[in-house]
Amino acid sequence: MNMSLEGKTRRQALTEFREAEILAAARKVFGEHGFAASTIEMIAAAAGVAKGTLYLYYSSKDEIFWNALSSRFREMIACGKQEVDRAEGTEAKIRASLRVRFEFFRSDEAFMRMYLTEFGQFCGPGGLHRLPVRELYTESAAYLAQVLAEGMQKGELRPGDPLETAMALMELTKAVFAMRFSGLAGQNPEFDGERFVFNLFWNGVKA
Amino acid sequence: MNMSLEGKTRRQALTEFREAEILAAARKVFGEHGFAASTIEMIAAAAGVAKGTLYLYYSSKDEIFWNALSSRFREMIACGKQEVDRAEGTEAKIRASLRVRFEFFRSDEAFMRMYLTEFGQFCGPGGLHRLPVRELYTESAAYLAQVLAEGMQKGELRPGDPLETAMALMELTKAVFAMRFSGLAGQNPEFDGERFVFNLFWNGVKA
Amino acid sequence: MNMSLEGKTRRQALTEFREAEILAAARKVFGEHGFAASTIEMIAAAAGVAKGTLYLYYSSKDEIFWNALSSRFREMIACGKQEVDRAEGTEAKIRASLRVRFEFFRSDEAFMRMYLTEFGQFCGPGGLHRLPVRELYTESAAYLAQVLAEGMQKGELRPGDPLETAMALMELTKAVFAMRFSGLAGQNPEFDGERFVFNLFWNGVKA
Amino acid sequence: MNMSLEGKTRRQALTEFREAEILAAARKVFGEHGFAASTIEMIAAAAGVAKGTLYLYYSSKDEIFWNALSSRFREMIACGKQEVDRAEGTEAKIRASLRVRFEFFRSDEAFMRMYLTEFGQFCGPGGLHRLPVRELYTESAAYLAQVLAEGMQKGELRPGDPLETAMALMELTKAVFAMRFSGLAGQNPEFDGERFVFNLFWNGVKA
DNA sequence: CATGAATGAGATTTCATTCAT
DNA sequence: AATGAATGAAATCTCATTCAT
Numbered sequence: 001m002n003m004s005l006e007g008k009t010r011r012q013a014l015t016e017f018r019e020a021e022i023l024a025a026a027r028k029v030f031g032e033h034g035f036a037a038s039t040i041e042m043i044a045a046a047a048g049v050a051k052g053t054l055y056l057y058y059s060s061k062d063e064i065f066w067n068a069l070s071s072r073f074r075e076m077i078a079c080g081k082q083e084v085d086r087a088e089g090t091e092a093k094i095r096a097s098l099r100v101r102f103e104f105f106r107s108d109e110a111f112m113r114m115y116l117t118e119f120g121q122f123c124g125p126g127g128l129h130r131l132p133v134r135e136l137y138t139e140s141a142a143y144l145a146q147v148l149a150e151g152m153q154k155g156e157l158r159p160g161d162p163l164e165t166a167m168a169l170m171e172l173t174k175a176v177f178a179m180r181f182s183g184l185a186g187q188n189p190e191f192d193g194e195r196f197v198f199n200l201f202w203n204g205v206k207a
Numbered sequence: 208m209n210m211s212l213e214g215k216t217r218r219q220a221l222t223e224f225r226e227a228e229i230l231a232a233a234r235k236v237f238g239e240h241g242f243a244a245s246t247i248e249m250i251a252a253a254a255g256v257a258k259g260t261l262y263l264y265y266s267s268k269d270e271i272f273w274n275a276l277s278s279r280f281r282e283m284i285a286c287g288k289q290e291v292d293r294a295e296g297t298e299a300k301i302r303a304s305l306r307v308r309f310e311f312f313r314s315d316e317a318f319m320r321m322y323l324t325e326f327g328q329f330c331g332p333g334g335l336h337r338l339p340v341r342e343l344y345t346e347s348a349a350y351l352a353q354v355l356a357e358g359m360q361k362g363e364l365r366p367g368d369p370l371e372t373a374m375a376l377m378e379l380t381k382a383v384f385a386m387r388f389s390g391l392a393g394q395n396p397e398f399d400g401e402r403f404v405f406n407l408f409w410n411g412v413k414a
Numbered sequence: 415m416n417m418s419l420e421g422k423t424r425r426q427a428l429t430e431f432r433e434a435e436i437l438a439a440a441r442k443v444f445g446e447h448g449f450a451a452s453t454i455e456m457i458a459a460a461a462g463v464a465k466g467t468l469y470l471y472y473s474s475k476d477e478i479f480w481n482a483l484s485s486r487f488r489e490m491i492a493c494g495k496q497e498v499d500r501a502e503g504t505e506a507k508i509r510a511s512l513r514v515r516f517e518f519f520r521s522d523e524a525f526m527r528m529y530l531t532e533f534g535q536f537c538g539p540g541g542l543h544r545l546p547v548r549e550l551y552t553e554s555a556a557y558l559a560q561v562l563a564e565g566m567q568k569g570e571l572r573p574g575d576p577l578e579t580a581m582a583l584m585e586l587t588k589a590v591f592a593m594r595f596s597g598l599a600g601q602n603p604e605f606d607g608e609r610f611v612f613n614l615f616w617n618g619v620k621a
Numbered sequence: 622m623n624m625s626l627e628g629k630t631r632r633q634a635l636t637e638f639r640e641a642e643i644l645a646a647a648r649k650v651f652g653e654h655g656f657a658a659s660t661i662e663m664i665a666a667a668a669g670v671a672k673g674t675l676y677l678y679y680s681s682k683d684e685i686f687w688n689a690l691s692s693r694f695r696e697m698i699a700c701g702k703q704e705v706d707r708a709e710g711t712e713a714k715i716r717a718s719l720r721v722r723f724e725f726f727r728s729d730e731a732f733m734r735m736y737l738t739e740f741g742q743f744c745g746p747g748g749l750h751r752l753p754v755r756e757l758y759t760e761s762a763a764y765l766a767q768v769l770a771e772g773m774q775k776g777e778l779r780p781g782d783p784l785e786t787a788m789a790l791m792e793l794t795k796a797v798f799a800m801r802f803s804g805l806a807g808q809n810p811e812f813d814g815e816r817f818v819f820n821l822f823w824n825g826v827k828a
Numbered sequence: 829c830a831t832g833a834a835t836g837a838g839a840t841t842t843c844a845t846t847c848a849t
Numbered sequence: 850a851a852t853g854a855a856t857g858a859a860a861t862c863t864c865a866t867t868c869a870t
Contacts, residue, residue, distance in 0.1 A: 204411030618825030
């Protein structure tokens with residue numbers, strides 16, 4: 001009985017490992033080439049498996065794409081929530097939120113590239129698969145919006161539209177990475193993106 | 208000689224008209240479906256010409272795409288420059304810059320959709336065709352950066368990184384439209400995106 | 415105006431010619447290899463066009479298949495009706511019906527092979543595309559059944575189930591060709607399939 | 622020694638049981654979906670074993686298909702022979718032959734569906750695997766042909782081509798089931814297919 | 829200049845078959 | 850003997866691009 005349980009666990013572990021492997025490979029490829037220019041073959045090669053194997057785990061290129069994006073996104077948001085919860089005070093919470101995002105983007109370049117390159121796809125057109133990602137984005141923004149709303153109530157922040165403000169913060173973060181990634185700005189090694197965003201935003205919203 | 212000149216002019220005018228027609232159609236289609244899901248046939252149909260005709264004016268789908276984006280982008284930037292030049296004082300110049308962008312996005316939804324949806328493509332990967340758009344973006348940011356740098360020098364703005372700050376402003380504008388377009392926020396009819404962006408930014412940067 | 419009309423006609427003619435060409439090629443290939451073992455490429459090659467061209471005329475392999483079958487089938491049935499109408503008396507009508515089927519099968523081996531090989535598909539499972547063929551079959555059987563019903567009323571034929579009897583006749587015809595085609599029987603050059611079927615059937619049903 | 626024999630026998634019994642199970646499952650699946658649309662996985666699932674297990678007993682999908690068909694076919698023919706042998710007189714022998722076929726088809730719908738749907742495949746193209754089925758068919762027809770030949774010699778039947786006539790009888794039987802299965806005719810509960818075929822055929826051939 | 833039929837490279841996806849466990 | 854994850858050949862279908870009319 002123990003054996004069978006172990007067997008099950010082992011198999012599950014293997015499956016999860018494979019899934020993670022595939023999604024990481026997918027982020028790499030999608031981040032490098034964009035959705036359209038990436039092929040299933042490239043992802044399979046990057047994951048070190050055969051084309052057909054991908055279809056044992058995901059049922060289409062689309063599904064691979066959105067899972068690759070959302071799985072990491074979900075982690076980032078969960079981590080962000082935790083850190084924001086732990087922090088005390090509006091300013092600290094905002095700093096925590098920023099810190100998590102910067103850390104995630106810095107530590108997983110593939111994810112960042114993918115997020116930047118294909119972000120337009122989830123405000124733009126698209127099928128059903130993107131819905132989960134939209135929900136994550138919405139959820140993440142709503143959470144931050146609550147922090148801002150509380151700050152406004154306490155009089156720490158100027159009154160305003162919390163949700164829109166929260167999204168603005170998220171987009172500012174994205175913008176800094178986009179600059180760097182595209183090579184258009186922010187290349188100076190002394191440029192501290194995190195501080196830059198915080199200062200601009202905090203001065204922009206504080207009472 | 209006059210005749211030939213006139214003929215040439217007429218032909219040129221016709222050509223330009225056709226080109227503009229095609230690019231407008233392309234913006235409509237690309238904005239609605241995104242690059243990958245848009246086909247040459249759809250664009251041809253929207254432009255009211257045959258598929259082959261497109262290739263008399265542009266040599267590839269890519270070229271159509273980037274021209275559709277950059278031609279309007281160029282107009283927007285030229286107009287922005289003019290208005291910024293005309294305005295006096297840092298604050299007024301920033302307001303002018305914002306006003307132009309909002310007007311362009313509001314008045315040409317197809318362009319806005321296209322810009323939002325495929326923006327990732329020009330910080331991300333891509334061929335040679337996107338270079339002109341990048342240059343426009345850079346140029347536009349540089350111009351605004353100069354305004355900001357002057358404001359900093361005059362002590363009206365807190366000292367900082369002018370180029371990055373300029374890009375942050377541009378991205379904030381984009382963010383507001385992205386919110387609306389995606390239906391994730393900013394739907395409240397009382398929400399004034401232009402004022403929102405200005406307030407956040409101006410408070411964020413002013414001395 | 416004449417020109418445009420001519421142009422239209424010419425184009426239409428060309429299109430029809432192409433369609434006929436494709437369907438003939440399809441019958442050849444499907445008849446030779448069966449549906450599953452036939453590939454789009456084989457059909458394209460047999461038709462002397464490129465793969466993609468097939469999709470300008472038909473939207474799927476399935477559609478090609480059923481059109482290839484039904485277009486010729488329709489001709490056969492229309493021709494059969496005509497001949498049956500022209501004939502006088504039950505016996506003559508039955509003979510006419512048989513004659514037409516034998517002629518069609520003899521003159522277009524590809525069609526016959528396809529009909530024989532894949533007949534099971536339209537009594538068995540299958541998608542929407544086979545419906546038209548079923549209808550043709552039904553229609554054809556119903557027409558013949560009427561002839562038989564009249565014969566029964568006149569007392570020329572033993573009373574019975576006209577529709578089932580009609581189908582039995584059609585299947586007998588098919589059976590003779592199946593024998594020959596498969597090489598299992600009917601190879602003797604003196605064997606006259608048409609007469610064989612008529613005699614068996616006529617004796618089987620006559621009063 | 623006894624033990625080893627018994628062991629062997631037991632193993633053989635198990636193997637045969639497994640084989641029969643697989644073939645029954647295969648008939649079910651092939652009959653329901655046709656050859657092409659049936660997958661090894663579906664058959665394995667229907668048989669309650671894993672995909673790989675099928676390959677321990679049969680070396681390919683094709684082999685499974687033809688074995689599924691021929692094993693039952695063989696039983697039907699063997700049974701038919703027995704009954705025909707037992708019957709006395711041409712008419713009784715024909716009746717016996719018909720009765721067996723109707724019983725087999727009625728009692729094993731999966732077999733019937735498979736036989737009907739894919740019959741075309743064994744008069745049409747196909748690999749080596751279908752040969753045994755062809756032989757069975759041939760054998761079965763030859764046996765019946767002998768009965769008919771004897772009937773002709775005795776003057777009970779009109780002289781004719783015994784083999785072709787035998788096949789015609791077999792095809793008439795098939796036709797009745799095809800009608801019903803396809804829903805095109807023979808649905809009336811009072812319609813007695815066996816009697817219908819016998820009457821048509823007997824009147825058709827008797828002297 | 830304009831057309832749109834034709835092309836064929838290339839993408840996604842399926843599934844019979846293998847083989848390490 | 851049994852399994853089912855992995856494979857990769859092969860099939861269908863799309864669509865940017867060309868070119869004869």
